[in-house]
Amino acid sequence: MKPALPSRDETLQMARAGLQMVRTEVFPRAERVVAVARARWLFRGFRMGRDVAAYGPVAARNDGHAELGDKLTFLGGMLPTSVVCYEHARLLVGSETQFNYGVSVEAWESVQIGDRCMFASYVRVSDRDGQRIAPIIIEDDVWVAHGAILLPGVRIGARSVVSAGSIVSQDVPPDSLAMGNPARSMSLDLVARDATGT
Amino acid sequence: MRVPLMMMLGLGPTVARLKLRRCEAVGATPTVWGRVWIHGEGEIQVGDRVVFDARMAPIELHAQRGGRIVIEDDVTIEGGSSIEAQSCVTLGARSRLGMWCKLMDNMYHPVRGNRHERPQSVPLVVEEGVTVGSRSILLPGAHLQKGASVASGTVISRRIPPGVTVGGSPARVLRREVTR
Numbered sequence: 001m002k003p004a005l006p007s008r009d010e011t012l013q014m015a016r017a018g019l020q021m022v023r024t025e026v027f028p029r030a031e032r033v034v035a036v037a038r039a040r041w042l043f044r045g046f047r048m049g050r051d052v053a054a055y056g057p058v059a060a061r062n063d064g065h066a067e068l069g070d071k072l073t074f075l076g077g078m079l080p081t082s083v084v085c086y087e088h089a090r091l092l093v094g095s096e097t098q099f100n101y102g103v104s105v106e107a108w109e110s111v112q113i114g115d116r117c118m119f120a121s122y123v124r125v126s127d128r129d130g131q132r133i134a135p136i137i138i139e140d141d142v143w144v145a146h147g148a149i150l151l152p153g154v155r156i157g158a159r160s161v162v163s164a165g166s167i168v169s170q171d172v173p174p175d176s177l178a179m180g181n182p183a184r185s186m187s188l189d190l191v192a193r194d195a196t197g198t
Numbered sequence: 199m200r201v202p203l204m205m206m207l208g209l210g211p212t213v214a215r216l217k218l219r220r221c222e223a224v225g226a227t228p229t230v231w232g233r234v235w236i237h238g239e240g241e242i243q244v245g246d247r248v249v250f251d252a253r254m255a256p257i258e259l260h261a262q263r264g265g266r267i268v269i270e271d272d273v274t275i276e277g278g279s280s281i282e283a284q285s286c287v288t289l290g291a292r293s294r295l296g297m298w299c300k301l302m303d304n305m306y307h308p309v310r311g312n313r314h315e316r317p318q319s320v321p322l323v324v325e326e327g328v329t330v331g332s333r334s335i336l337l338p339g340a341h342l343q344k345g346a347s348v349a350s351g352t353v354i355s356r357r358i359p360p361g362v363t364v365g366g367s368p369a370r371v372l373r374r375e376v377t378r
Contacts, residue, residue, distance in 0.1 A: 078235060078256045078280065118307065121280075122298070143307055146300055147335055161309055164300070165335045165353040165367055177309065181351075181367040191309060 031055065043068060043083075049095060056080065056101055063087045064107065069095030069115065077101025077121065085111075094140065109133045114140035114158070120147075127152045139174065161188065202231060218244060221259075225271065232256060232277060240265035240283055245291070249274040254297065258282075265303075265319075270326070275299075284319035293324050296332030296350060303338045325360075345375065 006014070035053035042054055045062040049070035056076010066085035072093060074081050079102040085091040091107035094115035103119045105111060106126035112135070113125075123144045127136045134153030138144075142156050145164040156162065157174030168183040176185040204213045214230035221236065225246035232252030236242065240261025248269055250257050255278035261267045265283035269275075270291040279299035281287055287303050289295070304319035320338040324330070328342045331350030336342075341357040348354060349365025349372060358364055361375030 078258050078278070118313065121300075141313070143313060145305075146302075147333065163353070164337060165333075165351065167367075179353075179368065188310060 039072075039074065058083060061085065062091075064089035064091065066091040066107070068093045069097065071096045073098045075100050079122075082106075110135035111138075112136070113138045114142065116141050118143045120145045120164070122147045124149045126150075159188075160185075214250075234259065236260075238265065238283075239263040240267070242267045242269075244269045245271040245273065247272050251275070252277040254278065276332070283322075284316075286321040288322070289324045290326035290328060290344075292326055293328040293330070295330045296334070298333045299330055299336070300334075301336045301340075305338060331365075 032053060035055045036051060039052040039054035042058045042060050043052060046060065046066045046068050048068045051070055052068055052072045054074040056074065057080040058074050059080050059082040062085045064085045064087055077100065081099055081101060082104045084105070085107045089107040090110045093113045094117065096115055097113060097117040099119045100121040102122040104124050108128040111125060111127050117138060125136060127133055129152050132152055136150055136152060137155040139156060139158040141159045144162045147165045148162045149167045151167065151169045154168050154171055156172045157176065159175050160172050161177045162168055162172065162183065163177060163179035166179045166183040167181040168178055170182065172178045172185045175188050177188055177191050178185045204210055210229060211227045214228040215224055217230045217234055218224050218228060221242040221244050223243045225244060225248065227247050228244060229249040231250065233256040234250050234252055235256050236259045238261045240263060242259055242261050251274065257275055257277060258280035259267055260280070260282040262284050266286045267281055267283045268288045270289060272292045273289050275295045276297045278297045279295045282302040284304040287301055301322055303322040305317050307313045308315065308317045322336055322338060322340050324342045325344045327345045329347040331348050331352065333350050334348050334352040334354070337353065337355035339356060340354045342348065343358060343360040345361045346358045347363045349363065351367060352365050352369045353367055354364065354369050362371055363373040364370065365372045
């Protein structure tokens with residue numbers, strides 16, 4: 001006959017399973033809710049799509065015309081991300097774009113960012129460098145890796161990759177890899193080395 | 199130069215140990231100035247007399263599940279640098295990391311194909327006596343051999359022979375050690 005109360009081992013197992021579920025299911029969702037609420041507060045001056053989430057501090061300022069798409073993600077980390085749109089400037093960010101910490105996006109005239117882009121930490125996108133102001137266009141599915149700097153007037157083609165630490169001063173065609181200072185582009189089909197670095 | 203109060207009181211190593219409590223092993227007399235952000239489920243080993251100088255900007259140590267960061271004796275790490283390990287990152291004895299360095303042993307996104315799956319990681323090794331300048335980026339597969347030095351702002355993803363100075367982007371050899 002089975003006892004009415006679960007045994008000690010069974011209780012422990014159940015408690016462990018419950019804790020596991022809290023850790024994998026409840027915490028991420030709670031974090032997500034907090035992030036969405038934080039983004040709604042931080043980007044209150046922006047025209048914004050649905051489900052924008054800010055998992056960390058973001059210094060956001062909109063004096064011009066800034067528009068954020070749906071499902072953006074701003075991760076938190078060592079430094080705050082900054083998204084600034086100055087007077088009479090235009091800043092468009094497409095949907096499902098992800099920003100790691102420390103990214104700084106500055107629009108003095110016009111910055112356009114496409115859908116599903118990825119920005120790694122410490123990327124700088126600014127359309128003014130002290131001498132000139134020229135619009136920056138980043139098309140869809142672009143991956144900008146750690147510490148890259150995009151100078152004013154560049155256009156980055158769809159599905160391109162800007163490699164870590166590169167300084168982009170000229171246009172990058174679609175489906176290509178830009179690397180170095182100043183950045184040189186090569187077609188992604190010609191890249192022999194895979195992303196593992198071997 | 200601003201000296202932290204706790205160090206004036208002689209409590210420097212104790213406070214440093216408290217700040218490094220997430221590490222698996224901490225050697226003798228660690229020095230931590232400022233904030234060190236340690237996260238992830240991997241294991242971090244810190245050797246003797248290691249200096250974390252994070253007064254200007256925090257330092258990030260991120261060892262993900264199954265990853266390992268090994269920091270050997272007499273290493274100095276300056277502020278803003280971040281080390282991310284998926285498999286293994288080793289910093290040899292007496293090496294120095296400048297400000298805003300980034301060491302990662304995984305690219306996190308493949309260049310081709312589905313950008314959301316994670317590529318394989320390659321261990322990153324910095325051997326002893328290596329100097330890494332500020333804002334340089336060590337990508338997966340970087341292997342800095344003994345006594346190499348890296349100028350600031352350099353991106354490296356391959357083996358650098360011993361005693362060589364590299365710099366620029368793309369990286370090239372600036373100087374070789376004169377054999378005597």
